[in-house]
Amino acid sequence: xxxxxxxxxxxxxxxxxxxxxxxxxxxxxxxxxxxxxxxxxxxxxxxxxxxxxxxxxxxxxxxxxxxxxxxxxxxxxxxxxxxxxxxxx
Numbered sequence: 001x002x003x004x005x006x007x008x009x010x011x012x013x014x015x016x017x018x019x020x021x022x023x024x025x026x027x028x029x030x031x032x033x034x035x036x037x038x039x040x041x042x043x044x045x046x047x048x049x050x051x052x053x054x055x056x057x058x059x060x061x062x063x064x065x066x067x068x069x070x071x072x073x074x075x076x077x078x079x080x081x082x083x084x085x086x087x088x089x
Contacts, residue, residue: 015042 005013015025023044025031032043 003016003019005016007013020026025044029045031045032047034041034043
């Protein structure tokens, strides 16, 4: 969804109603503004940037050592290796 907005005096912009409704943004909400590689990203309330970090330490004595993506890659590689080994037997 791409929407064009105009920058007003003092840098103000209006977020179109369709976007606000879709993301659940209401008057008075605070948005986080992040600059990423020449882009401006507005993050709505309750956005979790890194769910792995958010979960780390929630359960006593349980800590996430590797990001979830790395774990998924390892699990996928393990499955491929097992299939290849079964195929060569």
